[in-house]
Amino acid sequence: MTEARNTFAALSDDDRWRIAMAKDRRFDGAFVTGVHSTGIYCRPSCPARAPLRRNVRFYAAAADAEAAGLRACKRCSPNTQSAEEACVLAAIKAIRAEGAMTLDQLSDLTGYSPTHFQRLFKRTVGLSPAAFARALREERVREALEGGASVTQALYEAGYSAPSRFYADTKGRLGMQASDWRNGGKGRMIHWSVVPTSLGAMLVAATGKGVCCLAFGEGEEELRARFPKAELVEGREEFRALFEQVIAAVEEPSIDNSHIPLDVKGTAFQQRCWEALRKIPAGETRSYGEQAAMLGNPKASRAVGSANGANNIAVLIPCHRVVPASGGVGGYAYGPEIKAELLRREGADQKELF
Incomplete structure (x- = not known):
């Protein structure tokens, strides 16, 4: 509930309205749409005909909408968990407990066909089941290394059959070797x-x-x-x-700089956030909630903000392109003036920022 309220607070009413008009299911659970002319409230993804904007108010949770006198929509059931959501949560729980699972195993667990469940899981989580399992293992390795474990111990405890599997999984991504996490750059x-x-x-x-x-x-x-x-x-x-x-x-931050090689360290989640930042086109901005949605987890806006704050590489990993949903430039490690100038040079819409 706290996470959902954080996501709700990170979005403006204009953001919520755009999400509802797009029927973006990634924000289901982040807020509900209350239609006061009909007395009902809906999920953002509700397939019903769009209401008039003047009749709509947004609420962080179903309980808030009901306290305002609204009742749940019978079409999208915003006050219950859908069968699809329950299956995805069950799969996540199983992967966390058992490690990587085949699509056939997940199909047996959930009752969906392997192909359909693959699409459902990726649409909900933002990653395929296999990619989610890899990210989870990498996260466990890094947590163990930061806690003082040896590299070999951390790899085996995370479920890797050999160190070579870890390096094969992480090859080509942003990030230093596992040993660099534990040794503060020793040997580099x-x-x-x-x-x-x-x-x-x-x-x-x-x-x-x-x-x-x-x-x-x-x-x-x-x-x-x-x-x-x-x-x-x-x-x-x-x-x-x-x-x-x-x-x-x-x-000239508007020019393509993707050819410049990077070597940075971060948790699996931080690296996903930084990779998402690099996908924001120059001249465009995103709110923290929108960046979280890019990762397939719209409720993670606070975690996204923390990951952006841990970014050591200004401009090339463009955290300056994330601004408050409420408007303005927002904070920046090197001062709002530099952030504003970078956005100006990229051609960002100045009317939206100031």
Whole structure:
């Protein structure tokens, strides 16, 4: 209930109205739509004909709508859990307890055909059952490493049959090796420099795999706090071309910077949030609730905000493109002025932001 109310608070009435008009089932459970001309309330995805906007009010939960004198819609049953929702929750519970399961096993569990359940699960969760199981295992590995477990112990306890399976699962994604989580960058060489930009001095740092930090107004002290056991090397000639690409991306954030390699660390959820940020086109913005919906979990707006705040790479992982649903630029680690200027350079709609 608390999570749902957080999601409700993160959305404006205009957001809720757009969601209801789109009949977006990803927000079912995040709020209900009360139609005071008919005295009923519905799920956002209710297939009934759209009401007039002036007759609609939004409520965080069914109980709030009923307290206002409304009754549940018989067509979409907003006060009950659907059979499909119950099946997805049962599958999630089974995967958490047993680990990865085949579609045939999930089909036997839920009573749906394998193909139909695959579509249903992905539509509800945002991931296929197999991808959800992989993300869950990766999350358990990282939690164990942060808790002090050895790499091998963490991998086996999470259900990997061999370390090679973990690295095969995570190959090509944003993120450092598992051992880097536990060792604070031990054994890694990080090349760094503080470079001038039109937005102020900017710290750029990179490993041999890609950029691992980009921050305004920071220097070696802050970088060492992030990677206390790494070897820091200032200003190497062979990294000049990469640093120049980063500067160009800051000066013109509207240009495509997906070719710039990144090497960042984060939990599986954080990395999904950061990957979602990189999919927001330049010149567009999203609310925290909308970003959470991109991940298939519209109730996770608070967790999304925390993940965005943990982002070490400004601009290239564009957390500046997430703004409050209520309007305005919102907060930013390096100040709202820099955030506003980045959005201006990208061509974001200034009337919506100011």
